[in-house]
Amino acid sequence: MKAYVYNGYGGPEVESLADVPRPAPGPGQLLIAVDAAGVNPADWKRRTGTMRAAGSASDRPAEQFPLVFGREAAGLVAATGPGVDGFALGDPVFGNSDGGGFSEYAVLPAALTAHRRPGLAATDAATLPVAAATGYDGIRQLGLPAGATVLINGVGGGVGVAAAQVARHQGLTVIGTASAGKKDFVESLGVTHVEYGPGVADRIRAAAPHGIDGIYDQVGGPALEDVAPLLTDRSKLVSAGDRATVARLGGSPVARARNRQVLDAVADLVISGALRPSVTHTFPLDQAAAALRLVEDGHVQGKVVIEVAK
Numbered sequence: 001m002k003a004y005v006y007n008g009y010g011g012p013e014v015e016s017l018a019d020v021p022r023p024a025p026g027p028g029q030l031l032i033a034v035d036a037a038g039v040n041p042a043d044w045k046r047r048t049g050t051m052r053a054a055g056s057a058s059d060r061p062a063e064q065f066p067l068v069f070g071r072e073a074a075g076l077v078a079a080t081g082p083g084v085d086g087f088a089l090g091d092p093v094f095g096n097s098d099g100g101g102f103s104e105y106a107v108l109p110a111a112l113t114a115h116r117r118p119g120l121a122a123t124d125a126a127t128l129p130v131a132a133a134t135g136y137d138g139i140r141q142l143g144l145p146a147g148a149t150v151l152i153n154g155v156g157g158g159v160g161v162a163a164a165q166v167a168r169h170q171g172l173t174v175i176g177t178a179s180a181g182k183k184d185f186v187e188s189l190g191v192t193h194v195e196y197g198p199g200v201a202d203r204i205r206a207a208a209p210h211g212i213d214g215i216y217d218q219v220g221g222p223a224l225e226d227v228a229p230l231l232t233d234r235s236k237l238v239s240a241g242d243r244a245t246v247a248r249l250g251g252s253p254v255a256r257a258r259n260r261q262v263l264d265a266v267a268d269l270v271i272s273g274a275l276r277p278s279v280t281h282t283f284p285l286d287q288a289a290a291a292l293r294l295v296e297d298g299h300v301q302g303k304v305v306i307e308v309a310k
Contacts, residue, residue, distance in 0.1 A: 003103035004288035004306075005066035009049030012293065017286055018066055023100065023107045025081035030108050032075035032093060036126035037101030039304040040158065043069045044296040046099075069288065070101020070306075072129035073108065074122040084110045092116040094125035095263065101126075102288050102306055114263035120270055124277040127158065127303040132266040132275065135162030135216075138238050138254040139170065142214040146171030149208050153227050154218030155191055156182040158303045159240055161278050162266070163216050164191045169274040175208050177219075177227070185301045200226050214238075216254075220245050278302035284309060 001022045006014045025031040045051040047069070074094035077087050087093065087110065095113030100106040116125045138159075144150055150167050152160050155176025167174050168190050176191040177200060186193040194203045204212065204227065212230045217223075220242020228249045231237055237251025246253055269275035280302035283291040294300045 001104040002285060003068045003100070004070075004285060005068050006047045007066045009047065011048070012289065012296075014047065015069075015289055015292070016066075017288070020066065020068065020103070022105050025079050025084075025107050027082045028084060028110050029081040030077055030084060030087055030093065030095075030110050030113055031079040031081075032073065032106055032108060033078045033310075034073050034075040034101060034103060034106050034308045035122040035310075036074050036308065037070045037103075037106075037306045038072040038127045038130060038158075039291045039295050039306060040071055040130050041295060042071055042130070044292055068100040068103050068106075069292070070099065070103065070106065071097055072126055072131075073097055073101035073106050074116060074125035075106070075308075078105060080110075086110075087113070087115075092122070094122070094128060094267075096129040096258065102285065104285075104308055111260060112258060112263075114260050114267060117267065117271065120267055123279055123282065123305050123307060124270055125267070126305055127277040127279060128266045128270070129263060131158030131303060132162040132270075132277065133258075133262050134159045134240055134254060134256060135164075136166050136262060136266050137257050138216045138240055139163050139166045139172075141238050141252070141255055142216060142236055144170075144172055144214045144236070147173070148213040149173040149175060149210065150214045150216060151204060151208070151212045151227060151230065152176045152191070152216050152218065153223060154178070154241065155186055155189075155193075156301045157218055158278075160218045161189065161302055162275065163218075164189050165275045166269065169269065173208075175204060175212070177204070177223070179299075181299075182301050196223065201230060204230060215251075217241050217246065224249065279305050281305070282307050
């Protein structure tokens, strides 16, 4: 099958479109014929070697290259492994993959796969397992009551966009930091836009005179350090962007649920119209490099999706 792979750790020079063996599903797994795959920062971070997959630690077998990009995908069930119930050949599904979505076929754990119901397009479904589910998990973890104000630090990316809409659906007031160029996009989500950069905390205070009740961070580092003092209760500080910094500041990394129930929940939000996946760019499989560069450069708004032609 055709797949977009990386042949070692490094920069874009290690990537290529390749012919690789079609995988077979093992126990508890599904093989899907991929229709669409979401593109995430974790894809290029894994390629650099800074975000290793399970099994690549020094006390475990090394990863075997080439490795296929892609951590979320939607498609049709092509085969089921031993012990898999509730899925039939041809069923439209979407779910998580630990690698393999940028391909004609991908293996998904059945426990992390959901049925794609009418009203949910494959291109939209392919954005839900990583970005939308992470946004959902973070807002649920904060547990803020309706009427509270949440700051989403880095609202313009895939996770931030989903988190903002989930928060709005739960009756929260949302403030979001993003670049000046994303102002119109951010405001289209019903979010009060605040520009990044020096003085950001003062601008947030002006936008939220009654204070910030919770922060869901997507950026980490100095940008997180700039906004953390806005909170008096650091238990309401959650980050999807920087585990070390958020822990040092008294908060917590986002706790991913990673189950079918969350996938069904975010799908329900899309079907009801409460969550727009905001797919802003699509690319065919043979242009996966361009899709990755768009995400790696850090200036994309919304989600980027690879569509696999049949």
